Amino acid sequence: MKFFIDTANVEEIRLANDMGILSGVTTNPSLVAKEGRDFIQVLKEILEIVDGPISAEVISLDAKGMVEEGLKFAELHKNITIKVPMTAEGLKAVKVFAAKGIKTNVTLIFSANQALLAARAGATFVSPFVGRLDDISQDGIQLIRDIADIFNIHALKTEIISASIRHPMHVTESALAGAHIATCPYSVLERMIKHPLTDQGIERFLADWGKMQL
Numbered sequence: 001m002k003f004f005i006d007t008a009n010v011e012e013i014r015l016a017n018d019m020g021i022l023s024g025v026t027t028n029p030s031l032v033a034k035e036g037r038d039f040i041q042v043l044k045e046i047l048e049i050v051d052g053p054i055s056a057e058v059i060s061l062d063a064k065g066m067v068e069e070g071l072k073f074a075e076l077h078k079n080i081t082i083k084v085p086m087t088a089e090g091l092k093a094v095k096v097f098a099a100k101g102i103k104t105n106v107t108l109i110f111s112a113n114q115a116l117l118a119a120r121a122g123a124t125f126v127s128p129f130v131g132r133l134d135d136i137s138q139d140g141i142q143l144i145r146d147i148a149d150i151f152n153i154h155a156l157k158t159e160i161i162s163a164s165i166r167h168p169m170h171v172t173e174s175a176l177a178g179a180h181i182a183t184c185p186y187s188v189l190e191r192m193i194k195h196p197l198t199d200q201g202i203e204r205f206l207a208d209w210g211k212m213q214l
């Protein structure tokens with residue numbers, strides 16, 4: 001499983017990229033609004049840092065508007081991936097982008113059927129939202145498992161991005177369930193690095209080294 005970072009914060013993207021773990025970036029309108037910066041400028045800066053798919057989400061609700069917005073993003077770079085919501089209009093837009101060879105990420109996926117439809121429309125990625133399903137007492141990881149099984153059975157090439165990741169266990173479980181990618185907030189990546197026994201181990205090694213008499 002590969003890692004994308006789920007943020008529009010350029011500094012966090014730089015930090016994760018420097019660790020050599022990053023294969024791409026996902027943003028959404030809420031994450032972009034949080035930064036309060038010009039989105040095109042943010043995308044240009046991300047493109048300078050990461051060489052991999054960078055999802056830019058459209059806000060139009062009709063296919064025509066989505067295509068117009070998406071084409072503007074796509075002209076920035078071939079790595080730009082147009083993120084569209086899982087609606088009938090979104091699927092129409094995916095079909096247009098796919099015909100032009102532009103990558104798409106169908107977002108707000110909450111059922112296996114939605115993922116299957118998005119894949120058939122030509123989506124490069126689907127983003128099932130694990131955390132938001134868990135929030136309403138539904139099993140987000142089971143959805144990842146179901147989509148992975150269906151895509152395997154039918155040899156669909158669309159990649160599964162496990163999204164709405166809230167904690168490190170979501171990451172482990174997504175990997176076991178067959179997600180191709182987990183898109184994680186920077187805080188989750190930080191918590192994944194940490195283990196108290198690693199910290200204790202370093203302390204003990206340094207203490208022992210300090211006692212050594214030559």
Ligand code: E4P
Nearest residue numbers: 006026027028132163164165
């Ligand atoms: C996915 O691409 C979305 O940006 C994101 O994972 C949504 O997560 P949230 O449920 O924490 O807002």
